[in-house]
Amino acid sequence: MQASNQSPLSQDRVRDTSPEQSTASPLIRANGVGYTVEVAGKPLTILRGVDFSLKPAEVVAIVGPSGSGKTSLLMLLAGLERASAGRIEIGETDITGLNEDAMAVFRRQTLGIVFQSFHLIPSLSALDNVGLALEIARPDLSLAEVRKEAAEALDAVGLGKRLDHHPSALSGGEQQRVGLARALVTKPRLLLADEPTGNLDQKTGAIVVELMFNLARQNGTAIVMITHDPHLAERTDRTFTMEQGQLTETTGQKH
Ligand SMILES: Nc1ncnc2c1ncn2[C@@H]1O[C@H](COP(=O)(O)OP(=O)(O)OP(=O)(O)O)[C@@H](O)[C@H]1O
Numbered sequence: 001m002q003a004s005n006q007s008p009l010s011q012d013r014v015r016d017t018s019p020e021q022s023t024a025s026p027l028i029r030a031n032g033v034g035y036t037v038e039v040a041g042k043p044l045t046i047l048r049g050v051d052f053s054l055k056p057a058e059v060v061a062i063v064g065p066s067g068s069g070k071t072s073l074l075m076l077l078a079g080l081e082r083a084s085a086g087r088i089e090i091g092e093t094d095i096t097g098l099n100e101d102a103m104a105v106f107r108r109q110t111l112g113i114v115f116q117s118f119h120l121i122p123s124l125s126a127l128d129n130v131g132l133a134l135e136i137a138r139p140d141l142s143l144a145e146v147r148k149e150a151a152e153a154l155d156a157v158g159l160g161k162r163l164d165h166h167p168s169a170l171s172g173g174e175q176q177r178v179g180l181a182r183a184l185v186t187k188p189r190l191l192l193a194d195e196p197t198g199n200l201d202q203k204t205g206a207i208v209v210e211l212m213f214n215l216a217r218q219n220g221t222a223i224v225m226i227t228h229d230p231h232l233a234e235r236t237d238r239t240f241t242m243e244q245g246q247l248t249e250t251t252g253q254k255h
């Protein structure tokens with residue numbers, strides 16, 4: 001890993017402190033977010049009173065012990081689960097007020113999601129896995145445009161020579177990179193990443209992270225990334241720690 005003062009992200013920090021950025025209205029505004037599920041007939045509180053905001057193009061990490069509620073928060077931000085209390089706004093949209101169909105449309109147009117397991121479609125080539133995401137998000141594009149942009153996204157993650165490979169004919173790190181190309185091909189305003197390098201060896205993980213940060217920076221995409229890697233967390237603009245369902249900002253503190 002590069003020292004943080006040489007990383008591309010340090011440029012992001014400089015940009016973030018410009019007057020223009022600091023007055024920009026938040027991309028995410030989450031207030032008093034609670035998440036309670038029922039297990040064997042009893043309520044189990046997973047998130048309690050989470051407040052969180054993120055500026056456009058900001059890159060933040062969420063760290064914290066296993067079982068503390070990190071993935072649950074990401075699921076709520078992605079609209080894949082519903083908050084039991086509070087309000088989550090992304091851009092101009094109050095996602096806690098959207099029905100499922102509207103949420104699906106919003107998600108496809110606004111979000112990129114990278115989970116630890118890649119969820120690629122096994123019967124489709126790398127090109128078609130990425131192309132499908134773009135086709136759904138941008139029905140206005142022609143098939144030729146979709147294929148061109150999908151190929152460019154795969155080229156950007158170093159897979160220009162693997163377009164026709166199905167997931168089973170790709171290594172784990174290559175599949176992870178297809179997942180990244182798929183998340184970023186739509187140029188989303190927000191990328192939600194849950195331990196994006198969790199399955200990868202250190203070197204491949206570092207490559208995937210560089211790609212993610214660089215592509216996001218080019219597109220002005222904000223990132224919320226869950227990680228267990230303190231070095232990776234240090235390279236982001238801000239760090240938050242989740243503990244027993246409560247989120248606090250811990251930028252600059254040792255974890
Ligand atoms: N749908 C659900 N029903 C019941 N319990 C759940 C549900 N989803 C999550 N939990 C519980 O909520 C807690 C938080 O889970 P979550 O997946 O958010 O943790 P995490 O911080 O992402 O942990 P890890 O670092 O291990 O991935 C865990 O104790 C988990 O068992």
Ligand SMILES: [Mg+2]
Nearest residue numbers: 070071072194
């Ligand atoms: Mg998790």
